[in-house]
Amino acid sequence: MAHIRPELIRIAARQVRVWRSPFIESRANLFLIHGGFGNAQWHWHTIWETLADSYNIAAPDLPCFGGTVELPNASFAELVEWLARVQELLGMSQAAFIGNSFGAALARLYASAHPERVTHLILVNGGQIPRVPKFARGILRSPILSPMFELARRTAFTPNGIKRAFANPASLTPESIAASQDASHGLIALMRQLVSSDIPPLEPSRVPTLVIWGERDKLASVSRAHEIAADLDNAQLAIVKNAGHMPQLEDPLSFVKIVREFCNAPA
Numbered sequence: 176m177a178h179i180r181p182e183l184i185r186i187a188a189r190q191v192r193v194w195r196s197p198f199i200e201s202r203a204n205l206f207l208i209h210g211g212f213g214n215a216q217w218h219w220h221t222i223w224e225t226l227a228d229s230y231n232i233a234a235p236d237l238p239c240f241g242g243t244v245e246l247p248n249a250s251f252a253e254l255v256e257w258l259a260r261v262q263e264l265l266g267m268s269q270a271a272f273i274g275n276s277f278g279a280a281l282a283r284l285y286a287s288a289h290p291e292r293v294t295h296l297i298l299v300n301g302g303q304i305p306r307v308p309k310f311a312r313g314i315l316r317s318p319i320l321s322p323m324f325e326l327a328r329r330t331a332f333t334p335n336g337i338k339r340a341f342a343n344p345a346s347l348t349p350e351s352i353a354a355s356q357d358a359s360h361g362l363i364a365l366m367r368q369l370v371s372s373d374i375p376p377l378e379p380s381r382v383p384t385l386v387i388w389g390e391r392d393k394l395a396s397v398s399r400a401h402e403i404a405a406d407l408d409n410a411q412l413a414i415v416k417n418a419g420h421m422p423q424l425e426d427p428l429s430f431v432k433i434v435r436e437f438c439n440a441p442a
Contacts, residue, residue, distance in 0.1 A: 177227035179220075179234075181242065186260050192242025193261065194219070194234040196227035203294070203438065204267045207234035208258070208285075210276025210301065211362035212340055212421065213354035214241030218275055221427040226434065233270070235261050237278070239361035249365065250372030254281060255288050262292060271295035271438050275421060277362075280304055283377075290381040295438050299387045300395055300420045302403045304374055325363070332359040342391035342419040351424075384410040385437045389418035389425065411437065 177196045184191050194215050205226060209218035215234040223232050236243040238257065246253060258281065262270060271294050274282030279301030286293040330336060337355045338347045384407050388400035397414060404410040413433045415422040423430040 177224060177232075179223050179227060179232060181216075183242065184261070184264050186257065186264070189244045189246070190242065191244075191261060192236045193265065194223070194232070194236075195265070196223070196230075196232040198231050198266070202229065202231050204270035205230040205232050205434075205438075206262060206267065206270040206272045207232065208272065208274040208278035208282050209234065209237065209240070210274075210278045210421070211358060211366075212276070212337070213351075213358045216241070217351075217354040217358070218278075218421065219423065222423045222431050222434075225427070225431050229435070230271075230438075231267070233262075233265050233267060237281075237361075237365065239365045240358055241361075245361075245364060246368075249368040251281075251284060251369055252373070252375045254369070255285050255375060258285050259289055259292070268292065269294050271297065273297040273299060273434065274301065275299040275423065276301040277366075284375055286380065286382045286384075287378045288375060290378075293382045296380070296382045296384040297387060297434065297437065298384065298403060299422065300389055300392055300400075302386065303399065304377060305370065328359050328363045332356050339393040340420040341425060342389060342417055343425055346419075346425055380407045380410070383437075384408075385433070386410055386412045387422060387430070387433055388412070388414055389420060389422040390414050390416045391418065392420045394420045413437075 179194050179196050182193050182195050207219050209215045214236045219234050238246045272282045279298040283302050286296045334352050386400050386404045388397050390397050404412045415426050415429050418425040
């Protein structure tokens, strides 16, 4: 089984940590974008070494998470181009993109902006594009609201709040609580920047797309999976029955099987 190791790269002199498998030129590439409940390692550690037996794996820590520093005044458009720069520096001219939760929205925006770089798009319990009214964006930038964001962070990332991301209570381990609470600071910092930025144009999908959803997700019900799939041209839908917001953590065997079957299917 291939080992995944961290690698530090720099974009505009800012450190980025990317988790990678040994690169084998003959293999297809998988680019993994994590969500807000931890860094890349936490989101993908249950499945990336298994997938690395067949694919080249790259999983960056997003800005403000793990070993990656923040982007000053980040916007959605800048974050999309940051992902493009990471992909370029890793020598992956094309890759299948998998995004979980907030990472699924980023993956969808990326595939819209750079469809020529994306062979397959997999949205995991996410993919809806946030819409904030223009009048509210200026308000959200105000430092006066900092205590409100901090209160929201503390409320959402209590053990009971984190528990809602899982279908199986046994998945709520001290490690999962610690990873989520540590990442919550970076998530709030990044979201405060992004919610006040414009959304890039979302072009009709030209990339084969799969929506994977944990059926027992208490944060985003399975009805949302059907809405997202219906909003995309010819998107497939796969439901993981005994899983919540991060099915790759709760049912990694089913998750890997679904990914392999989709990515190996004829175009």
